[in-house]
Amino acid sequence: MDRGAGWFKLMGTPKSAGTKLLSVSGDCARPGVYEVAFGLKVQDLLKMAGGLDAQAVQVGGPSGTCISRGQFERKLCFEDLPTGGSVIVIGPQRDLFEAIHNFMDFFIEESCGWCVPCRAGNILLKKKLEKITSGKGTAKDLQEIESWGKTIKAMSRCGLGQTSPNPILTTLQNFREMYEAKVRNDKDFISEFDLAAAVKAASSLTGQKLTEAHHE
Ligand code: SF4
Secondary structure, eight states: OOSHHHHHHTSEETTEESEEEEEEEESOSSOEEEEEETTEEHHHHHHHHTOTTOSEEEETSTTSEEEEGGGTTOEESTTSSOOSSEEEEEOTTSOHHHHHHHHHHHHHHHOOSSSHHHHTHHHHHHHHHHHHHTTOOBHHHHHHHHHHHHHHHHHOSSHHHHHTTHHHHHHHHHSHHHHHTTSBSSOSOOOSOOHHHHTHHHHHHHTOOOOHHHHO
């Protein structure tokens, strides 16, 4: 205020003037609140916070964007990676899928339930993600999780539902190989429902075993 708007605008980028307070958390040696000029590269922030070995950085909280190591040259500003201030560092020791599951749990919990795409859609997305991460997914499941996510974003009433699929959609975009390594390419469809496990107790009581014919 003392030095005026002109001085403040000397910092930052053309569309993101001045400085920004960033709350850096997660797998880094020096988590905390950093005031930096808009336009700082993610890599330079990681250097300051002691998190250069990160496998991923979640910019803008769960509803933001998850970027991979190859994108650490990107800039924190409205023209590139916008954030209200949250930057979460995800270290190489983490299972990234676990973080995505946690973010989806958060959105399911926070949905107010007013509209169906957000109330039911996020649960369906989470189930589909569980199917994929448990090794029962196919290429079709990847297509569906992507199109369902885009539909939920387009059809939800408020900002929560409009951003809730982002943990899945942005990792699908930036960590595609991680998803592809999980899906089976030798099958078009795998059932989520495990019939043998569901009737295990009854089978042991009756002494009857499930045959292939039952499965089909
Ligand atoms: S999108 Fe918003 S209004 Fe709709 S259920 Fe989710 S939180 Fe509620």
